[in-house]
Amino acid sequence: MSTDGLLEYLRESPSPFHAARSSARLLEAAGFQELMEIAPWEHQRGRYFIRRGGSLIAWSTEQAQLPSDGFLIVGAHTDSPNLRIKPRPDFARAGHQLLGVEVYGGPIINSWLDRDLGLSGRVVVNDGYLQRQERLFQVDDPILRVSRLAIHLDRSVREGEQFNAQQHLAAHWGLGSAPGDFAAYLASLVGVEPGDVLAWDAMTHDAQPPALIGRNQELLASGRLDNLATSYAATEALIAAVDQPIGHPGTRLIALFDHEEIGSMSERGAFSNLLMTVLERIVLTLGGNREDLHVALAGSIVASGDMAHATHPNYADRHEPQHQIAIDGGPVLKINTNLRYATDAVGAAAFKDACARAGVPCQEFVVRSDLPCGSTVGPMTAALTGVTTVDFGAAMLSMHSAREVTGVADQKMYAAALTAFLS
Incomplete structure (x- = not known):
């Protein structure tokens, strides 16, 4: 993943509709073909994507052997406040x-x-x-x-x-x-x-464009880092992963949803049937049936990506003292006992393994016990699919501001971890 590529993606994606188009352009350049939902999918193994408004789902079935082989899925969202x-x-x-x-x-x-x-x-x-x-x-x-x-x-x-x-x-x-x-x-x-x-x-x-800031330009300031940084990393990770050997046969897929910031309750949000519809149609195009779909889901895993809170230097007391999060400290596992994040031990172990294989460190975020916890598309994705799901992010400050900030090195580690996860 290149920093210049992320800056361009942010500039070209001021709305969810533009973000879906930006990802589509990157995918098409890598040999992915756009399919229409209103037409039959009569294809076999290959690289494909669909768009529904500001949402996009892309996948590769090139290394799938059986219709019942599982899915490796990375989720994110394209909208911002x-x-x-x-x-x-x-x-x-x-x-x-x-x-x-x-x-x-x-x-x-x-x-x-x-x-x-x-x-x-x-x-x-x-x-x-x-x-x-x-x-x-x-x-x-x-x-x-x-x-x-x-x-x-x-x-x-x-x-x-x-x-x-x-x-x-x-x-x-x-x-x-x-x-x-x-x-x-x-x-x-x-x-x-x-x-x-x-x-x-x-x-x-x-209207101010994204920029590298700081004495050594090690920080990236921009609007919509939450969550376009993840959407870009997921897109680049899928493109990189499809040309690498996979650890087990299956379909690699990214799901970029609109409307996360308002609860995902729409025809193209994570609470819709969009993902499950696509998963079922993929199984059918591989010659499978409903039984194959359910077997595939049982052997799948989802990594739900949304940006994470770095420990703020001016408000360190607002963070859990045993779980301090550093910018450029590596991808962040997001954990909440009340399942505002979907991470459990199985999912956490899988994501830590991906980070280890990518050669990047992994941090763990837990909100203070006396503060409410935000949420992501992870819990609803887990509930709607029945698939083991892990929530993660990249560290940032000023989340939901018109202009946010993150670490340059973090973004490269982010994409590397997702590539390893999809591989």
């Missing part, structure tokens, strides 16, 4: 043209204020023949901004800012007493008439 544009966003106030936004997921709101914001997503248009088409758009120019109130008008901000999402987060993008026309703006971006814009999934992103 941000501010998303409402369906009827245009209004004007105090001489400013504003866009109404809705908070997506759990962003650190104050990190999005007084920041240059771009715009990206997809728009559905009428193509002129009474058919609908999806088109992606990406504006990296700083066209939006949510401004703070000056401290002179609210001295209490020193004690912590309080926001009303309806009143205080509208994004201004122009001056004027009349509202702007967001639909017309989107139409100009994708090359259609304003009346042909039917709907959109539009979201903001930090």
